[in-house]
Amino acid sequence: MFSLADHGICIEQEKLPLEDQISQTWFCGKYCKEIFIGLRSHVGTDNILDSDLSWSILRCNNDGQKLHSVQKIACLAECNMKLAVALTLLEECIIRMVDPRTGVDMIPHVLYNKGSNFARVDYQGFYTVILEKGDKILCVASIR
Structure with missing residues (x-):
């Protein structure tokens, strides 16, 4: 979950934001979603x-x-x-x-x-x- 200001480059590369179907969490791109999932898996x-x-x-x-x-x-x-x-x-x-x-x-x-x-x-x-x-x-x- 990120603000547009934090991830402008991600949005330019991915073109569209990604939305998780289960939690409705918004991601600016595939790479940011992978980081989010990776962090959550190590908690x-x-x-x-x-x-x-x-x-x-x-x-x-x-x-x-x-x-x-x-x-x-x-x-x-x-x-x-x-x-x-x-x-x-x-x-x-x-x-x-x-x-x-x-x-x-x-x-x-x-x-x-x-x-x-x-x-x-x-x-x-x-x-x-x-x-x-x-x-x-x-x-x-x-x-x-």
Whole structure:
């Protein structure tokens, strides 16, 4: 889900936007849809780099779906715990970024990919990537 300003080149190459038949998600082109699907397929998966290091993509927004199983609830709880630790780490290392119009601290909203009806403060397209050594989070990044 992208704005036209972000993907003008994609639109020129593809000519028409693509729409997912299941979720009605709009994509500016085939390449952007592949990236979206690739990111979504890695959410919540631990990717081992060596015996101690791993990385994972966190995104605790369940897209409005109701949780139906104990596994899904446990996954959401673990994701929220990791995001809380990641937020603490970011707050220690980064100066607060406050939206001048709303007064909202943007870092937690980006980290938790909070949505909004106002495009300026809509962070649904963000993913949080963490690097862990054992059970400790070493690094946090937010990507879109």
